[in-house]
Amino acid sequence: MTGFGNKRIIAAIAAIALINGLQHCVSPVLSEIHHHFSSVDISFVQMLITAPCLIAMIVALITGWLAMRVGQRTLFLTAAAVSGVTGVLPCLADNFWILFFSRMAYGLSLGIAVSLVTALVADYFEGEQRVRVMGMQGASVGAAMMIVTTVCGVIGKGDFRRAYFINLLAFVAFAIIAVCLPKKEKKKRRGMQRIQLNHRVFVMAAFMFVESFFVITFTTNISMHLSGSLKGDTAVAGLLTGIFSVSQVIFGFLLNHIVKVSRKYTLPGAMFGLALGYLVIAVFPGNTVMLVLGAVLCGYSQGVYFPKAMVEVTTVVPLASAPMASSVMTVAICGSQLISPVIINIAAKLVFGETTTTNAYMIACIGTVISGICAVIWKMKDKNC
Template identity: 20%
Template sequence: MSDIRNETIPDGHEIEQAENEIKEDAHSIKRIFQQPKAAWAVAFACVVAFMGIGLVDPILPSIAAQMDATPSQVELLFTSYLLVTGIMMLITGWLSSRIGPKMTLLIGLVIIILFSTLGGLAGSVDELVGLRAGWGLGNALFISTALAVIVSVASGGSAVAIMLYEAALGLGMSVGPLLGGLLGSIHWRAPFFGVAVLMLIGLLAVWILLTDMPKPAKKTPLSAPFQALRHPGLLTIGLTALFYNFGFFTLLTYSPFVLNLGEFGIGFVFFVWGVMLAIGSIFIAPSFETKLGTKKSLSLVMIGIIITLALMGIGADWPVFLIVMIALMGLLLGINNTVMTTAVMEVSPVERSTASAAYSFLRFTGGSISPWLAGKVSEHISIGAPYYVAAAAVLVGLLLFTARRGAMDRLS
């Protein structure tokens, strides 16, 4: 393990500088494959962790049918997962600064393995909802720490490490629904066990290949994310993300119920969606920011998202039309995710990790409401109504962003 570097966790300025270097380094994509084993171990675990977000998507209708549950009941699997993930983002920095990044990663992985296994053994929807909440706890601990660890151990500079992390995110978000569909076609319980096995491999790889890393010199107080949200610019971006993610997770969690496809069909549709998400995030978003700036890029892409969601509400009875719109939304959401993350890093002088924790708290808690509400709205109004509600939520976010532009003078 001589190729593994034992470095300190990078601070916010180093990671932000790395993101800028990506745009200037034409050889970063080639160097992304020249990494030590420790970096690949954490990156693999990242892929599986992000797979967990969409893995359940293709099996939601199957769970509802086999457990005699309504769409709103099974969509609580996402609500509990996202709500706990968001809340736990408030304490992950505090915990990691005290027990160290490697231990935080391992604890998160153990929790994911435990609760995904128990999810495969669950006997009711209520049990699944509670177990997905535990899964969200492990996911928050892992993903909040993984980026800084990859930057610390990767070779070729921080810019390459950031690209490795983004590639893992895109791969996980696209492969998750496909794997969920493949295993779900066998039985709805199979995807839960599949994630547990893959995460066990990731756990062993991180434990063996990642050397112990020193704890940060400065301990993060529990109050840090709340103090960060006192900055008006960061609060504005966070609240905008809250309403935007309402639309994001309505699309992701409600669409399987109106596509009239089997598990594999749903999985493949969202695999394409994930690929488009990665293309928008990695390849298109930087060009948007360069040509239009952060503020204008966000505004234009959110308008596109609002229009597309409204069209999905109109065409909710036409599965082929919905499939095309879902693919288009992947592109728009990928662009918006990257531009909004850039805005979080630029909008305030708050240290990056703290700003990210505060922002993630708002966006995940906002996203947690939409799955359950989408199910309820469809049950009581119409199958297209959830998309209209999602479009309205994103519109509120856009209006808030526009009205408070003066609070974001630091943005381009």
């Protein structure tokens, strides 16, 4: 493909990332939503971010198969359209359950966007270029999340319902995908080739499950974690989530350089970064500077771990199996994010005696340290790394 063609594919990848970033559109206003719908359990409020993962998990299981029959372009356009419609639907009525089930329906878009984008990159890019483009894809997700959460934190201050209108950006993504993705797709992995997965795919998916389970704790708790003069300030919550995203953007663009330095231990290093970030956030809930540092460390983890893990999984299977391998990883991501808030809250109460955001971050910190140690052992034993 020509350089101009590559730029168009990258533009489409950035638009797909925007669909992905809309998952976090309610994150900065969760505290106001909880206050407004005070009779709704806090775990359900937190699941406004993670509930889409239930549908996304189901969609991911069939997306690889569908891509071979209806094409990636059609699926990505469908994802953009559904994202826009379900995003603004809660504007029709002030009802928590309309909001909740609209967020679940958005999961169709999330499942397509997350599971297929890796296969799209694998189709058009190889070797170091694939690592670089996947880093750019992760950076694009971070940039989308930064824009979405920062804007939502500002426009949602005083009336969280205004934040819903950010989902109109999905229609912008629709237009970019329609223009930039070629109607005639590459055929090198199409046809009736048999899908082949191996045990390494499932090991990688297990570690992705763990990383995703803990990394989502940042966005599900940050707006309710602020204390002192920062308490209840949606603009600050949006700023912190935006900084998390900026960090993800920067380290996503630097992924190729980070991999050259940390080599086979890139993924465990990202896990330890997340643990340190949560420790800082838990200890300093009223200190803006320390909260920013914690957000940067957490953003580093997501910006490095997700694209690097997705690149790795495409290298251990034949190209024909890349969509299904990335779908397995997507199921791991979505399944873990779906159950994370409830389990983290239960664990916090069991270990520390009460469910607070500080205790939730400490549980996530401890769990990530243990996971990171296991990841180091895995990488030491894996001779193919």
